[in-house]
Amino acid sequence: MNMAQKLQPCPWCKAPAKLDQDFDTGWYVSCSLPRCPVLPISAGYKFAHMAVMAWNCCSHPEQLPGLMPVPTGRAGT
Numbered sequence: 001m002n003m004a005q006k007l008q009p010c011p012w013c014k015a016p017a018k019l020d021q022d023f024d025t026g027w028y029v030s031c032s033l034p035r036c037p038v039l040p041i042s043a044g045y046k047f048a049h050m051a052v053m054a055w056n057c058c059s060h061p062e063q064l065p066g067l068m069p070v071p072t073g074r075a076g077t
């Protein structure tokens with residue numbers, strides 16, 4: 001029940017990121033701005049805090065080779 005992890009803003013448009021849950025994908029984080037030029041989205045995870053960690057790690061611009069991985073539908077193991 002620890003949801004205290006703070007989400008980094010989108011590295012491209014600086015909009016707040018949002019944590020969401022999808023029935024198939026699981027927990028994931030994405031950019032909340034529909035007009036974002038990149039619309040990054042993390043992979044899907046079983047637990048919310050893992051999605052937050054993945055987002056925060058991968059949303060550091062210096063670690064970005066390009067786009068973030070797009071969920072394939074069965075990630076999180």
Ligand SMILES: [Zn+2]
Nearest residue numbers: 010013031036
């Ligand atoms: Zn964005």
